[in-house]
Amino acid sequence: MKINWGTAIVIAFVCFISFIMYFVISMSTDSKYDHDLVVEDYYGQELQFQADLDHEENAKHLESNITLKTTKEGIVITFPEDLNIQKIEGKVFLYRPSNKQLDFETEISLSNHNLLIPDKRLLDGRWNIKVDWKYNTNSYLFKKEITY
Numbered sequence: 001m002k003i004n005w006g007t008a009i010v011i012a013f014v015c016f017i018s019f020i021m022y023f024v025i026s027m028s029t030d031s032k033y034d035h036d037l038v039v040e041d042y043y044g045q046e047l048q049f050q051a052d053l054d055h056e057e058n059a060k061h062l063e064s065n066i067t068l069k070t071t072k073e074g075i076v077i078t079f080p081e082d083l084n085i086q087k088i089e090g091k092v093f094l095y096r097p098s099n100k101q102l103d104f105e106t107e108i109s110l111s112n113h114n115l116l117i118p119d120k121r122l123l124d125g126r127w128n129i130k131v132d133w134k135y136n137t138n139s140y141l142f143k144k145e146i147t148y
Contacts, residue, residue: 077115095127108133127147
């Protein structure tokens, strides 16, 4: 049987479309290619954005701000030495852009000016750290991206 050029073009188009459809279907149904939103409640986060900007501005007016240091034990968050640690309260959010199952938050509980995020909770890679804390009646926010 002889195939003319018109039939060959139609067969080539059908094969190409089948090939593309196979990849589209496999990418959308396979669980290893799941695509998550950055945050589930992105609208609520957007409404909180101006308050976050105000809290970051408050942090700029401190004599010294929070510092981060990576050690073998984990990440050490150091609060300003001139503040009373009993009056510091808040939360530390650790966000992993590549996998939302690794995200976690922890309450700030200080016995000295350092807070340790243990190494066992952290995997190597990029982390976004957000420290939302309050001292007396003032709220502060510290954000940093690190590679652990």
